[in-house]
Amino acid sequence: MGLNRLVISMEDLVRRTVGPGIVTEIVTAGGLWTTLCDANQIENALLNLAINARDAMPDGGRLTIETSNTRLDDAYAASQGGEVKPGQYVALCVSDTGSGMSPDVIARAFDPFFTTKPLGQGTGLGLSMIYGFVKQSGGHVRIYSEIGQGTSVKLYLPRHAGEAETDVPEHDLGEAPRAETARTVLVVDDEPVVRMLILDVLEELGYGAVEAGDGPSGLKALQTSQKIDLLITDVGLPGGMNGRQLADAARLLKPDLRVLFITGYAENAAVGNGRMDVGMEVMSKPFAMDALASKLNGMLSG
16 A cells, blocks of 8 residues: 555545644655554554644644555563554554643554543554554554644554565664764663663764753753763653753753754754754654664764
8 A cells, every 4th residue: 555645645634634734744755664454443543643733733733634654673572561563564653743642642642542531532452453553464563753743653563575575684783874973872762761772872882972861951961971972862851851951951062063863853943943053963763773873974974
């Protein structure tokens, strides 16, 4: 099934559903792989996610629907406790700039009949049915959200490779570019597993590393630690300071500091909703570790 064609065919319906007060952007990837998932189920999932996004933006906002080719590597699969298989996936991402979801709501979002809507408004079955469909298809679902900033729901659907196709070769860190000179990277993320994976990559590639679990701790590390060449920070952070605020404060201390944002939002949505200064780049979670290595090399070799 061609996911791009399906998404484009639903554009008018989605726009009518969310209404004129919400700007809808469709971003389809070139060379998108195919998937064998049921088209009707994907249509229902997309429409449900668009309705949820609309309800989270009663005063208007932006809805971004994006497709992409994604590889979930062994490290990411291990971090999910065996719930996802490493491999190649076709991703469908629906992002909004609405009210957002708290961590406890995200933790229960896929439970049947769980809903945050008033009594009589919604069954609470939308996300649980999407979760069931994607899991039955051999895929993966992840929600990223920040209160007051918005929500991004990513569906990872297994790639279907026909008999005439050959698999894209997997890459590992053995081929990834190493640190050219002594460089130190500060990693700020509230998920210990994410920090651990990134720190392991940095160590293997020859970078020095400092870590922090929230914005204030990251800022303190910048003030007290040795020379730091690059900041890797999640966009959504606890502690009253998000990743963008941390980056802006860090640039006051170190104007030449390079910044790599990592975010659960689709990259187009993240960039579209915030101005990116020179020396700032963004990667969308989850990402392959060799892709991170290449990104670091490109940012630090200039």
